[in-house]
């Protein structure tokens with residue numbers, strides 16, 4: 001059973017949220033603030049948002065720090081939305097439609113790269129290799145990703161792939177994140193886990209989530225929508241919001 005046209009029924013999660021026109025991430029703005037508290041940003045720094053979605057964090061960063069910000073977003077509808085949302089800071093914010101697995105940026109040009117709920121959807125190796133390429137020496141990286149609290153549960157990853165229809169979607173454990181970050185030349189400085197439903201009582205956040213849930217309900221089959229709830233319950237029980245901070249280590253010449 002679908003409430004809308006049949007051809008929309010099987011679109012993947014990212015296409016669906018692009019149609020709805022708004023994005024968020026677990027933990028919302030409060031989790032973003034926690035992520036940014038541990039970053040050392042200086043005036044004029046270039047900050048990169050990998051998968052900026054509709055640009056809500058671009059807005060937060062541009063209002064909170066005197067930095068230049070680049071958002072990269074795969075979906076043109078969302079890149080357009082992010083551009084409109086950040087019009088007020090046009091001289092400091094630029095939004096590029098692009099793929100974080102092939103960043104449209106030159107080497108060593110970014111002081112800090114961050115990403116919120118994007119890397120689980122992409123090829124992590126390609127995205128981290130690109131982040132490392134564009135970061136300056138000792139540039140900072142900060143990630144917010146759903147992470148298994150304890151051990152990896154393949155059944156949940158399979159369920160998530162069925163719900164999102166993104167074949168490479170994969171949730172990792174904290175240990176796996178540390179390993180993969182190290183293997184791409186990052187020194188992990190700090191990690192933290194927040195409960196999956198950890199969230200401020202932000203009215204705007206609640207409205208965005210309601211808009212997303214109603215949008216999904218209108219576009220997806222009843223079965224897929226019910227699977228989404230099953231996934232949410234499983235994530236609440238077995239996963240957390242993982243926050244990771246690291247620094248790009250200088251390349252060893254020995």
Ligand SMILES: C[S@@+](CC[C@H](N)C(=O)[O-])C[C@H]1O[C@@H](n2cnc3c(N)ncnc32)[C@H](O)[C@@H]1O
Nearest residue numbers: 023024025051052053073074099100116117118
């Ligand atoms: C869950 S949303 C989070 C968006 C945003 N970070 C936020 O917190 O609102 C995931 C976003 O990643 C984007 N995305 C997925 N794969 C991407 C890729 N390869 N390159 C750039 N963006 C990508 C999606 O289009 C979507 O906007």
